[in-house]
Amino acid sequence: MKRTQTKILMSVLLELLKAKGLRHRDIATRLEVTERTVTRWFSNEGIDTRIVERLCGLIGVTFFELCALAGRRVEQRVTRLTPEQEEALAGDMVMNYLFMQILRGWTPEEIRREVDVPEAIFVDGLIHLEKLGLIDLLPGNEIRLRTVTNVEWRKDGPYARHLNRWLTWVMNHVDVGEPDSLWAVDALKLAPASRTQIEQKFQALIQEARELSDIDRKLNVRARDWFAFVL
16 A cells, blocks of 8 residues: 555554544553554554454454545545645644644543633634634534544645744753753764664654653643653
8 A cells, every 4th residue: 555545544543443442552452562562553654464454353343444444534534734724724823733632633622621722712713723624613512624633744835834943943942951851862873774763763652652641631630731742
C-alpha cells in the first residue's frame, strides 16, 4: 500500500480500538508485547499485514473489512487541508487549539473543561471550524471530523510557517536551568538508518506522552501544567 493509504488504515484501526476502550497498554497486554512495540506499530509506515490482522482480531473485524472502512474514509475525509484552511488555523489561536484537540478525539465538554475560554468564544471557534469545512456540529454537542486524524500539513504551507514562528519564539526563550523543564542536548553524526530509528523513537515518545496526558485528564489530576514537546 502507498504511504497515505497505510496511514489512513492505521488511523481507522486506532479509532476502532479506542472506541472499544483499548489503549496501547491494553493492546500490549493482550498481544503479549511491550507497550513501546505497540506504539512503534502505529508510528511505523511499513507495518506487517500479519500484525494488522492480530490487531483486527482484538475488535472482531477482518483485515478486508478494515480495508473497506479505510477505503470509505479516503472517499469521505480530507487528508490534506487547503492553504486557506491552514491559514485560518494558523491565524486563530482558539480555533487552532480546538481543532488539535478534536483530532485527538476530545469531546467539546472535555475541551471546555481544559481551557479557560469564555463560552461565547468557545462556541464561535467551533462554528468557524464548521464553516471552514473541518468539522460537522451535530445535535447533543457531538462533533464529526471531516478530516483524517493524522492530517498531512504542507511542508511549505501556512501552518508550517506558523509552527516555524512558534518554534523560533520558543528557542529564543529557552532556559535550560528552569526547574520544571527537562533538557537533553547533544550533537551527533548519524547514518540514515540510525536517523530513521531515532525518528520512530520520537514518534513513540510523543504518543506515550499524549496517552499519559489523556490518563491524567480523565483521572482529573489537579496538579497539571502545560508543557511543550519539541523533538
